[in-house]
Amino acid sequence: MTVLAVVEHDRGNITSASLGVLTAARNLAKQMNTKFEALTIGANADRLSETVANFGATTVHQAHNTMLTDFGPEAWGESVAQVVRKISPSVVIGTGTERGHEIIAQAAARLDLPAAMNCLEFDKNFDGSQPLDVVRSRWGGSLMEESRIDASIKLVTLANHVVEPQEELATSPATISVIDVQLDESVSQSFVQDRVERVAGVTLATSPVVVSGGRGVGSAEAFAPLEELAGLLNGVVGCSRAVTNNGWRNHTDQVGQTGTRIAPDIYIACGISGAIQHWVGAMASKNILAINTDAQANIVTKAGYAVIGDLHVVVPAISAEIRRRQNK
Amino acid sequence: MNVLVCVKRVPAPGARINITSDGQQVDTAFLGFTVSPHEECAVEQAVQLIEKHGGDVTVLTLGPAEAEEQLRTAVSTGATKAVLVPIDATDWDPQKTAHAIAKVIGELEATNGKYDLVLFGNESADSCGYQVGVRSALKLGRPIVNGAKGLEIDNGVAVIRRESDAGVEIYRLKMPACVGIKEGINLPRYPTMKGRLASKKVAVDRSEASGENGGLKLITLRRPPERASNTVILGNGPDAASAVVDLLEELGVFK
Ligand SMILES: Cc1cc2nc3c(=O)[nH]c(=O)nc-3n(C[C@H](O)[C@H](O)[C@H](O)COP(=O)(O)OP(=O)(O)OC[C@H]3O[C@@H](n4cnc5c(N)ncnc54)[C@H](O)[C@@H]3O)c2cc1C
Numbered sequence: 253m254t255v256l257a258v259v260e261h262d263r264g265n266i267t268s269a270s271l272g273v274l275t276a277a278r279n280l281a282k283q284m285n286t287k288f289e290a291l292t293i294g295a296n297a298d299r300l301s302e303t304v305a306n307f308g309a310t311t312v313h314q315a316h317n318t319m320l321t322d323f324g325p326e327a328w329g330e331s332v333a334q335v336v337r338k339i340s341p342s343v344v345i346g347t348g349t350e351r352g353h354e355i356i357a358q359a360a361a362r363l364d365l366p367a368a369m370n371c372l373e374f375d376k377n378f379d380g381s382q383p384l385d386v387v388r389s390r391w392g393g394s395l396m397e398e399s400r401i402d403a404s405i406k407l408v409t410l411a412n413h414v415v416e417p418q419e420e421l422a423t424s425p426a427t428i429s430v431i432d433v434q435l436d437e438s439v440s441q442s443f444v445q446d447r448v449e450r451v452a453g454v455t456l457a458t459s460p461v462v463v464s465g466g467r468g469v470g471s472a473e474a475f476a477p478l479e480e481l482a483g484l485l486n487g488v489v490g491c492s493r494a495v496t497n498n499g500w501r502n503h504t505d506q507v508g509q510t511g512t513r514i515a516p517d518i519y520i521a522c523g524i525s526g527a528i529q530h531w532v533g534a535m536a537s538k539n540i541l542a543i544n545t546d547a548q549a550n551i552v553t554k555a556g557y558a559v560i561g562d563l564h565v566v567v568p569a570i571s572a573e574i575r576r577r578q579n580k
Numbered sequence: 581m582n583v584l585v586c587v588k589r590v591p592a593p594g595a596r597i598n599i600t601s602d603g604q605q606v607d608t609a610f611l612g613f614t615v616s617p618h619e620e621c622a623v624e625q626a627v628q629l630i631e632k633h634g635g636d637v638t639v640l641t642l643g644p645a646e647a648e649e650q651l652r653t654a655v656s657t658g659a660t661k662a663v664l665v666p667i668d669a670t671d672w673d674p675q676k677t678a679h680a681i682a683k684v685i686g687e688l689e690a691t692n693g694k695y696d697l698v699l700f701g702n703e704s705a706d707s708c709g710y711q712v713g714v715r716s717a718l719k720l721g722r723p724i725v726n727g728a729k730g731l732e733i734d735n736g737v738a739v740i741r742r743e744s745d746a747g748v749e750i751y752r753l754k755m756p757a758c759v760g761i762k763e764g765i766n767l768p769r770y771p772t773m774k775g776r777l778a779s780k781k782v783a784v785d786r787s788e789a790s791g792e793n794g795g796l797k798l799i800t801l802r803r804p805p806e807r808a809s810n811t812v813i814l815g816n817g818p819d820a821a822s823a824v825v826d827l828l829e830e831l832g833v834f835k
C-alpha cells in the first residue's frame with residue numbers, strides 16, 4: 253500500500269505543479285501510515301530523483317524507454333499504467349495541469365479505472381482500506397463536487413495551487429528503481445514532434461496589473477483607452493468572452509473558465525458584468541476595481557472597489573490623472 | 581472527409597450557480613442550455629475542415645431528449661448530421677459515458693465507414709472531467725491529443741498545434757484520429773439563415789445507450805465559499821479618477 257506521485261516535467265525540468273503533488277502525496281501517505289513513492293518518466297528526468305527525494309519519497313521509480321525523450325500523452329499514460337500494474341499503489345496523484353490531466357486520463361483508460369481530476373481535498377479519515385472520498389472542482393472552479401472513488405487503485409489529479417510545496421526529507425535515502433516500460437507503435441504518434449519555444453515576457457497570466465474590457469467597451473477600436481491605461485501601469489489588457497466572441501480581441505486575452513486564470517495585484521474590469529464563468533478566472537486577483545454603468549452588476553457587488561459610470565469617459569479620465577501626477 | 585463531434589448539453593448559468601436541495605444537480609429552473617465553448621469550437625473546426633476538404637460533420641450527444649436542441653444548434657452553424665444517444669439521467673459517469681459513446685460510434689461506422697476525425701472538447705463545461713475523449717479514443721483504438729489550438733490536415737495526417745508553458749508544440753496523428761479541441765482555435769460563426777432552416781429539417785438519429793456504472797460516484801455538489809465583499813464605491817463618472825489613482829498609489833501599482 254503506497255501513494256504514488258507522478259512527476260510532471262518538461263525535458264527534465266520539473267514543473268511547479270509537481271512540487272505541490274509531491275507534498276500532497278507525502279501528506280496523504282502520512283495520514284494512511286504508509287510510504288510515498290514517486291515516478292519520473294524518461295531517462296532525461298533521472299536527475300530529478302534528488303529533488304523528489306527532498307520531498308520525502310522513499311522510492312523513486314524511473315520509467316525508461318528509448319521513446320521517452322519528450323512529452324507524449326499516450327506514451328506517458330501507458331508508462332504510468334505499467335508502473336501502476338507493477339507496484340499496485342493505493343492512490344496515484346498527478347498534476348492538475350493540461351499534461352497532468354491527460355496523463356492520468358490515459359492511465360485510467362488503459363487500466364479501466366475511475367479518475368477524479370482537479371481534487372481540492374482528500375478524506376481526512378482515509379486509511380487505504382475504503383473508497384476514497386474527494387472534493388473536486390467543477391465548472392472551472394465555480395462549483396465543488398464531493399465524490400467517491402470506489403476502486404482498488406484511486407487515480408486523481410491535484411488542482412493546481414491548492415497545496416503549498418514543502419520539502420521534507422525522508423529518514424533514509426530514497427531507493428532508485430529503474431522500470432523498463434514496453435511501448436509500441438500504438439503510442440508512437442502523439443509525441444511532441446516540433447516545438448517553438450516561448451519568448452519570455454509578461455503575460456496575461458503573470459502580469460501584476462490587468463485592465464480588462466467586456467461587451468460594454470463596444471468595439472475593437474474602443475479598446476485603445478484601455479491599452480493606454482494598461483501601458484501607463486505597465487500592465488496588460490484582458491477581456492471577457494463576449495469580446496472574443498465578437499472578434500474584438502484574440503482569445504489569448506480572455507479571462508475566465510475557458511480562458512486564462514489570473515491573480516494580479518489589481519484587476520480593473522471595465523464594462524464586464526461578472527458572469528460566474530468570467531469571475532472564476534479573475535477571483536484570485538488581490539484587488540478588483542469594477543467600472544460599470546450598472547451599480548447592481550455582479551462584478552460591482554463582488555469587487556472590492558467600484559466606479560459607477562461610463563467606461564468611455566472614466567478610463568481616459570484615470571489615464572489623464574496618472575499623467576498629470578507623473579508630470580508634476 | 582467525415583468528422584464526428586461530441587457535444588454535451590449543459591446549463592448556462594449567469595451570476596451564480598444554484599444547486600437543487602438534494603445536492604445532486606444544478607438548479608436549472610430559470611436557465612437556458614448550451615455546450616462548452618471548447619465544443620462550440622470543435623464544431624466550427626469540423627465545419628471549416630469539410631468546407632475545405634468536402635464531407636460531412638456529424639454531431640453526437642449523450643443526454644436527455646432535450647439535448648436535441650444542442651444538436652440542432654450545431655446544425656444551424658454548419659454540421660450536417662445529428663445523433664442523439666438518449667439517457668434518462670442528467671449525467672453519466674465518465675467511464676460509462678465513454679463506453680456508450682465509443683459503442684455508438686462503432687455502430688455508426690459499421691454502416692457509414694470510419695470517421696477520419698472524432699473531435700471532443702478539451703473538457704466539458706459542467707463536470708470538467710478531462711477524460712471522456714481520452715477514454716473514447718482508446719476504446720476506438722485511435723490516437724488522441726488534447727488541448728488543440730490548431731488542427732489542419734496534411735496528406736491523411738492531422739497536424740495539431742497546442743500551447744504549453746514551454747512554447748508551441750506540434751503533434752502529427754495519422755487519421756483516423758481523435759482530437760480534444762480548446763477554445764481559441766477559431767471564432768465560431770453565428771447561425772446563418774440557411775443553417776437555421778437546415779437545423780429545423782435535419783433528422784436527429786437515435787442510438788441506444790449502454791454501459792455499466794464506473795467507479796466515480798457523485799455524493800453532493802456544493803458552492804465554494806464566497807468571498808465577502810463590501811464594495812467601496814470610489815465615485816461616479818470621471819470625477820472618480822482622482823480617488824482611483826490614489827488607490828493605485830496606495831496599492832503600489834503606480835508610483
Ligand atoms: C461554459 C461557459 C464558459 C464560459 N467561459 C467564459 C470565460 O472564460 N470568460 C468569460 O468572460 N466568459 C465566459 N463565459 C461567458 C459568460 O457566461 C458571459 O456571457 C460573459 O462573461 C459576458 O461578458 P461581458 O461581461 O463582457 O458581457 P455582459 O454580460 O453583456 O456585460 C456587459 C456589462 O457592461 C456594462 N456596460 C455596458 N456599457 C457600459 C459602459 N459604457 N460603461 C461601463 N459599463 C458598461 C453593463 O452594465 C454590463 O454589466 C462562459 C460561458 C459558459 C456557458
Ligand SMILES: Nc1ncnc2c1ncn2[C@@H]1O[C@H](COP(=O)(O)O)[C@@H](O)[C@H]1O
Pocket residue numbers: 586587588589616618619640641642643674677699700701702703704705707708709710711712713
Ligand atoms: N454526455 C456527453 N455527450 C457527448 N459528448 C460528451 C459527453 N460527455 C463528455 N463528452 C465529450 O467529452 C469531452 C470531455 O468531457 P469530460 O471528460 O466530461 O471533461 C467533452 O468536451 C465532450 O466533447
